[in-house]
Amino acid sequence: MPRPSTPLLSPDRIRSVALAIIDRDGLDGLSMRKLAAELGVQAASLYGHVRTKDQLLNDIASSILSTVDVSGFTVDWREGLIRCARSYRTALSSHPNIVPFLAYGPAGRDESLQRLDLLHGALVDAGWSRREATMIAAGLMYIVFGSALSSFSSGFSADPADYSGRYPHLDRAHLLPGVARELDRDSFELALAAFVRGL
Amino acid sequence: MPRPSTPLLSPDRIRSVALAIIDRDGLDGLSMRKLAAELGVQAASLYGHVRTKDQLLNDIASSILSTVDVSGFTVDWREGLIRCARSYRTALSSHPNIVPFLAYGPAGRDESLQRLDLLHGALVDAGWSRREATMIAAGLMYIVFGSALSSFSSGFSADPADYSGRYPHLDRAHLLPGVARELDRDSFELALAAFVRGL
DNA sequence: CCGATTAACCGAACAGTGTTAGGTTAACCC
């Protein structure tokens, strides 16, 4: 195929289809050839619109992070922390498969830095020292990324035989998959509430 | 080379060299061919001792997790949680490059389940409901994995120009790399203390 | 002590990966 009358590709379309593949097939399920195929194109053509696969993933990550809302610091800092963390988690849990990639280096992304900057400033305004503000922000990120990533309850088997006997206190762990999402959310809320209350 | 008089390979030696490569070159820096080369052997020979690369990584992960000590629950549950979390973090932060792999599915590993079982039982003994115990254990894992993984302070640039102007509250972020390890530890301790206190 | 078996390694290959170089043609601008 030579140059088509209307372009088949655009950075936006590539990102959107790539994210759909990641959501559907996981992070390892995305390859440039598969992505190209779903776009009706050969793999090499992607490189006219995207510098590298890593850059593509970074762009997708940035677009996800840009949906995080840290504007809830008007009331008080405790409520602000909670709102910020919830917004982060909402953004991450809508695309859980890309979280491992995100977690590699959040500090380097402009979107992360912008939000971190706001968070840090709000904490300092609330009376915390710069060092304390940094550590509190870090702790909040621990909970957000830990909950989005480890996805605690997913990964448990649904077969009771895998637990009974060997792990005396986990004799009901096989029930976890059924309530995984709810339990994940509640665990996050508990951890978040305890952390903020304990500050 | 035919069969050597004394075997060059053993599962233990393979695991140990593989972990050394991961520590040195990162998780992506480990390939079966490179691993074989450092063992003085061809890649195919590894498969006489190791089922797959994934299995090899799982074995390494298990050996790391098996160093985690959750026996500190004799005194009270708060102190027990803190000791357990510290032991986890110590184990993980000595091999940070493998943490992303570990975080994929900690629930499936026998070593994780054993420690989770003890943790869960101790919390129930302390008076928490089963559901609460599960959520508290999950919250603890959030902080442990979040801190081990996101490695908050690593990833910041050492160049002030990257921050000044653009992020008004982060004008000293370039100092972070120099104190990264200390700050990471302090942030973890703060998050852990706040979480446990807030329960 | 000798023969069969097995254990341990190797070379070559397969299918897959990200990425690049060079070619072809349609669309666009002057």
Next chain:
DNA sequence: GGGTTAACCTAACACTGTTCGGTTAATCGG
């Protein structure tokens, strides 16, 4: 209408994990 550029292609490179079949040394049974 000719030149330039943009958008795609094919083919290839250097990798990846893994498997197959072969070669030889160690080991065990009689």
